[in-house]
Amino acid sequence: MPEPSAAMKWWGWGDAPNPVELPPHAIDFLRSELGVSCEPTPPAALEEVRLAEPALPRRAEPKLVLAVGREWVRNDRLTRVTHSSGKGYVDLVRMRAGDATHAPDAVVYPADAGELRAVLDACASDGIAVVPFGGGTSVVGGVEPARNGMAAVISLDLARMARLEGIDERSLTAEFGPGIRGPRVEEALGRSGLTLGHFPQSFEYATVGGWVATRSAGQASTGYGTIEKLVCGLRVTTPSGEIELPPVPATAAGPGLRQLLVGSEGVLGVITRATLKVRRRPETRRYEGWMFRSFEEGAHALRALEQGGMVPDVARLSDESETRMTLALTGEGSLRQRAGLGYVRLRGYGGGCICVVGFEGDRTGAARRAPVAGRLPRRAGGRSLGASPGRSWERGRYMGPYFRDALLDRGVMAETLETAHEWSRLMNLYRTVGAAIREALEARGTPGMVMCHISHLYPDGASLYYTFLAPQERGAELDQWRVVKVAASDAIASAGGTITHHHAIGRDHAAWMRQEIGELGLAALRAVKARLDPAGIMNPGKLFPAQDDARA
Numbered sequence: 336m337p338e339p340s341a342a343m344k345w346w347g348w349g350d351a352p353n354p355v356e357l358p359p360h361a362i363d364f365l366r367s368e369l370g371v372s373c374e375p376t377p378p379a380a381l382e383e384v385r386l387a388e389p390a391l392p393r394r395a396e397p398k399l400v401l402a403v404g405r406e407w408v409r410n411d412r413l414t415r416v417t418h419s420s421g422k423g424y425v426d427l428v429r430m431r432a433g434d435a436t437h438a439p440d441a442v443v444y445p446a447d448a449g450e451l452r453a454v455l456d457a458c459a460s461d462g463i464a465v466v467p468f469g470g471g472t473s474v475v476g477g478v479e480p481a482r483n484g485m486a487a488v489i490s491l492d493l494a495r496m497a498r499l500e501g502i503d504e505r506s507l508t509a510e511f512g513p514g515i516r517g518p519r520v521e522e523a524l525g526r527s528g529l530t531l532g533h534f535p536q537s538f539e540y541a542t543v544g545g546w547v548a549t550r551s552a553g554q555a556s557t558g559y560g561t562i563e564k565l566v567c568g569l570r571v572t573t574p575s576g577e578i579e580l581p582p583v584p585a586t587a588a589g590p591g592l593r594q595l596l597v598g599s600e601g602v603l604g605v606i607t608r609a610t611l612k613v614r615r616r617p618e619t620r621r622y623e624g625w626m627f628r629s630f631e632e633g634a635h636a637l638r639a640l641e642q643g644g645m646v647p648d649v650a651r652l653s654d655e656s657e658t659r660m661t662l663a664l665t666g667e668g669s670l671r672q673r674a675g676l677g678y679v680r681l682r683g684y685g686g687g688c689i690c691v692v693g694f695e696g697d698r699t700g701a702a703r704r705a706p707v708a709g710r711l712p713r714r715a716g717g718r719s720l721g722a723s724p725g726r727s728w729e730r731g732r733y734m735g736p737y738f739r740d741a742l743l744d745r746g747v748m749a750e751t752l753e754t755a756h757e758w759s760r761l762m763n764l765y766r767t768v769g770a771a772i773r774e775a776l777e778a779r780g781t782p783g784m785v786m787c788h789i790s791h792l793y794p795d796g797a798s799l800y801y802t803f804l805a806p807q808e809r810g811a812e813l814d815q816w817r818v819v820k821v822a823a824s825d826a827i828a829s830a831g832g833t834i835t836h837h838h839a840i841g842r843d844h845a846a847w848m849r850q851e852i853g854e855l856g857l858a859a860l861r862a863v864k865a866r867l868d869p870a871g872i873m874n875p876g877k878l879f880p881a882q883d884d885a886r887a
């Protein structure tokens with residue numbers, strides 16, 4: 336039984352028996368900053384959730400049952416509701432309100448590539464849309480079961496294809512089935528003293544197939560590389576047949592087909608195997624906190640590190656608002672005491688920006704790199720805060736989505752978006768997008784808090800990750816979200832940033848794909864799709880802008 340997606344709350348994050356509450360000082364802070372009443376509003380009960388009758392064509396069901404077995408074609412309420420959306424703000428607002436009218440007609444669980452082949456054949460012949468479902472943690476509408484004119488839609492849950500298939504210790508590579516989740520990846524590799532080093536905030540639930548399909552980035556990707564840098568071999572089952580790309584360290588055999596399939600978001604086919612580069616487990620992790628007087632000063636220090644060859648494995652610089660919010664939500668007083676954060680009193684750094692820089696590796700290497708690297712932030716104006724802020728960040732690194740549920744409970748809109756640009760244009764992008772979000776919120780008469788951090792460094796640039804909080808407009812939550820999302824995305828496009836650094840395109844960013852890759856680029860991608868998926872069954876409504884989209 337693939338209990339995985341069923342175990343996750345369908346209206347939020349984590350399992351229902353272990354809710355995370357906001358501490359009283361955080362509630363006080365939200366009341367005073369956003370003016371929200373903070374009265375809890377619980378999500379709808381499962382029995383109240385609105386679902387359409389399953390509409391799988393009668394002739395299709397026996398074919399699917401023949402392909403995977405009766406037990407693995409499911410259409411019970413809980414299974415359909417759990418597969419009706421991902422974990423973005425829009426998804427959670429709809430699910431909390433009991434709206435699963437877009438749920439799939441059935442959820443199908445193939446056990447291997449052979450069963451998957453039979454499922455895709457059945458769906459292609461009967462005009463059924465197929466939505467690959469890994470951990471279901473997409474925040475851009477990537478797993479929304481859109482029919483787009485098809486007779487029905489199934490969610491294709493890959494939880495039964497969740498094995499570590501093999502490790503090549505000499506080459507330091509490992510082969511995975513697509514449905515294996517983060518903790519199991521690390522557990523399985525850990526037995527051989529290895530790590531993938533891929534730790535997105537969604538690590539607990541996201542899968543290898545989902546990471547590869549979305550070009551995911553982890554919290555240590557500055558050092559380990561984003562998933563696209565870790566992929567060396569791939570197998571993909573498409574409606575037109577199999578594509579097998581064996582693991583090789585490098586190849587000059589024409590354009591990079593591996594890279595075309597990485598980030599394909601289920602619209603071309605299903606990733607059934609991925610061979611990924613792994614590393615020896617680090618003996619030690621040294622995370623150090625720094626304080627900068629401004630975001631710009633901190634960004635300058637990170638650039639110096641990256642370009643000076645002292646690349647940290649983890650780097651995270653919060654702007655002034657995020658620094659202030661972090662301290663307020665963790666309880667500034669207690670945090671200061673617990674972590675020894677005397678920096679709040681550092682003269683000249685009052686409203687400053689906190690930064691965590693981490694080095695991992697063998698004891699001597701990490702111990703040597705960290706202090707040498709420390710000279711650069713100091714030279715750039717930073718003040719060292721020692722190891723405590725790093726430890727504190729490490730402890731809380733997966734807590735964000737749990738707190739988001741608690742914020743939604745209290746009527747607070749909590750949304751994130753991300754982009755990236757070259758160093759020379761990063762600050763302009765930072766200001767432009769931040770201003771657009773603030774103005775969009777103000778135009779609706781809502782006070783808002785807009786925060787940002789840099790978390791992935793490259794020699795030529797970095798990513799920006801925004802979080803914004805505002806009181807929810809009750810009854811108009813999705814309109815409110817749409818206005819802010821469009822303003823932020825238009826601002827990203829106008830400042831020349833990418834529409835997404837690691838969340839992918841899905842449904843929410845599709846309208847900006849034309850600006851991102853141009854008319855001909857889109858036509859080339861559509862031609863590839865037409866060859867691999869002639870019936871257009873694979874994840875419709877994702878990645879490509881709708882032909883009649885005003886923005887497309």
Ligand SMILES: Cc1cc2nc3c(=O)[nH]c(=O)nc-3n(C[C@H](O)[C@H](O)[C@H](O)COP(=O)(O)OP(=O)(O)OC[C@H]3O[C@@H](n4cnc5c(N)ncnc54)[C@H](O)[C@@H]3O)c2cc1C
Binds near residue numbers: 467
């Ligand atoms: C709280 C939270 C924090 C997050 N933090 C990060 C982060 O730090 N870094 C980051 O990169 N992302 C992050 N994300 C986004 C999300 O977790 C990633 O996009 C992740 O890679 C999705 O993995 P998944 O297994 O859940 O895929 P799903 O959500 O199930 O699917 C994502 C997309 O990939 C397709 N897909 C899934 N499996 C396959 C397959 N085997 N073959 C073909 N297509 C497939 C789906 O159809 C869909 O389009 C976060 C999301 C949440 C909710």
